Amino acid sequence: MARSIAILYFSGTGNTEALAEDFRNEFRKKKKKTELIRVEDLLSGKAVFRPKDHDLIGIGYPIHALSFPRIFVRFLRDLPRAQDKRTFIFKSPGDPFGNGGSTAYLRKKLNQKGYQVIYETTLVMPANVFFRYPDSMIKQLFLHAQKKIKQAVDEILHNTVRLQKNNLFLDIFTEFFNRGAHLACYLFGKEMRTTKACNLCLVCVKKCPTQNIRLEQKKIKFGRKCTLCVKCFCICPKNAVYYRGMKWAIVKPWYDLARIMKDRQIRPDHLTPRTRGYFRRFYKYLIKNQ
Ligand SMILES: Cc1cc2nc3c(=O)[nH]c(=O)nc-3n(C[C@H](O)[C@H](O)[C@H](O)COP(=O)(O)O)c2cc1C
Structure with missing residues (x-):
């Protein structure tokens, strides 16, 4: 025990x-x-x-x-x-x-x-x-x-x-795919940018788990240590961080899990036996025992 x-x-x-x-x-x-x-x-x-x-x-x-x-x-x-x-x-x-x-x-x-x-x-x-x-x-x-x-x-x-x-x-595919993604972090992590809405509050600099974001000559700069966790996107109070060339990749508007869980008006009933198409496998996941 x-x-x-x-x-x-x-x-x-x-x-x-x-x-x-x-x-x-x-x-x-x-x-x-x-x-x-x-x-x-x-x-x-x-x-x-x-x-x-x-x-x-x-x-x-x-x-x-x-x-x-x-x-x-x-x-x-x-x-x-x-x-x-x-x-x-x-x-x-x-x-x-x-x-x-x-x-x-x-x-x-x-x-x-x-x-x-x-x-x-x-x-x-x-x-x-x-x-x-x-x-x-x-x-x-x-x-x-x-x-x-x-x-x-x-x-x-x-x-x-x-x-x-x-x-x-699955073992080979996962490892191959995942290593590719780690390389992508190195190559593309540097491609983050901030819009004019950025007010240099430095929340992203302080909270980045890999210390990949820094302030340089009054500009936010991104380095090569990114782990692509997308924290900087979701915590930016001005919604100012974006990914150059792939703005669509990050979910918007951001969801607030704690707020959603507290809100009694939100009923947890989206997935049902009638769910078809893309979300069907989510319903199957819900009814599987493990
Ligand atoms: C760079 C990146 C790659 C992802 N790849 C996958 C994936 O291969 N399969 C998947 O189901 N979800 C994938 N996701 C979604 C996340 O795993 C999922 O939203 C997770 O719950 C986020 O957890 P976190 O909030 O603790 O970071 C990916 C997310 C990111 C940012």
Whole structure:
């Protein structure tokens, strides 16, 4: 039985953070001491993580190009070694397609560092790129994720082993696609710009998890360390950050998960047995047991 739990997570726009907080709440209800640690705080030395202080580790991340975000390359490299540490993974894609991609590579890397992945769960959340889902669907997805977290916490504490079934094709495709995306972060991250609406409040500079944004000669400049988490787009109070050549890629207007969850007028009933077309697989994801 786990006594102390550490949940290490990365979240660009708040979805994975909301899930991590939910995991913490559920573990705390079971009287388990649980600590949340942001990956970027770990990398910058702001937070300390000692595997021996915990007997269960959670790792959470948003899906970027079928797998983990670029910042995880450094995270995995710097993660302190552990010994047979029980670990669970939760990932938050914006679409149930492909189960969020293979976790074979991540599991292998964690295993090499002494983290034994015993449980995985995919928690579909609103997409922060391409499509702005309706508020009622956003609420429905998050409520469903909360239900799954409750079940996951029960199962993890009862030592249930639940691992995603990967296959060779998915493993190879995911790794190929994801590495391409990491290269794209390097190449295209620099292509962010700010419009005239920018008032140099520097929120983006302060909050960028990879310290990729700086003020230079009274202008906001973007570097090559971008992890494409799109936090700068969503936190800009003036909505002034955009991606050169791909303005359409980021969802607008931005959704406020906390507001949507609080608003009683928003009913979580967008996906129904009658849902067809693009969103049909979202409904199928809702009715699947796991
Ligand atoms: C660069 C980038 C790539 C993404 N790739 C995928 C993907 O391959 N599959 C998917 O389902 N969602 C993808 N998404 C959507 C996010 O995974 C999803 O919205 C997630 O819940 C965001 O979590 P966060 O708010 O914690 O950052 C991508 C988002 C970004 C910014």
